[in-house]
Amino acid sequence: MIRWSLLFGIAFGVVLLDQVTKALVIANLSLYERWMPIDxxxxxxxxxxxxxxxxxxxxxxxxxxxxxxxxxxxxxxIIYYYRQISTSAWLVRIALGLQLGGALGNAIDRIxxxxxxxxxHLYYExxxxxxxxxxxxxSIVIGVFLxxxxxxNADKKESQPQEDYSSSQ
Numbered sequence: 823m824i825r826w827s828l829l830f831g832i833a834f835g836v837v838l839l840d841q842v843t844k845a846l847v848i849a850n851l852s853l854y855e856r857w858m859p860i861d862x863x864x865x866x867x868x869x870x871x872x873x874x875x876x877x878x879x880x881x882x883x884x885x886x887x888x889x890x891x892x893x894x895x896x897x898x899x900i901i902y903y904y905r906q907i908s909t910s911a912w913l914v915r916i917a918l919g920l921q922l923g924g925a926l927g928n929a930i931d932r933i934x935x936x937x938x939x940x941x942x943h944l945y946y947e948x949x950x951x952x953x954x955x956x957x958x959x960x961s962i963v964i965g966v967f968l969x970x971x972x973x974x975n976a977d978k979k980e981s982q983p984q985e986d987y988s989s990s991q
Contacts, residue, residue: 836927840928851869893926921961940954
């Protein structure tokens, strides 16, 4: 039971942070309105309220139902896979919790609104303008990155030649 609390605790925390921040943005900004919360960062960061019916970076617009279905399938796959993870693999458990929370956070938006609320805007004028995103998106990306690093390190360890001490005796 305690191993499940890590998955659902992280996922709940991500969903809570994601939904609270989105509600604050909706309540305080008009669509496409930009707010600079920290004047010193105004050249690189703002809160900009946008709506996204597609996938990450605004691709595949009007695919909200497809991406809702994908989020549900991914959530069930994470829960299924989670059952098979060793109890000592807590970093993998954290990565999956982040991914599950992110998937659920954006799925809630798609169910309630028909689109995902995005608002974190990173840029460096005039050369760099990252697509606007939210905490759910960040959680998915961090979870996937963490999982890739874990699996890459595990693969590196397995592919290293092991010394055979039995033949030297």
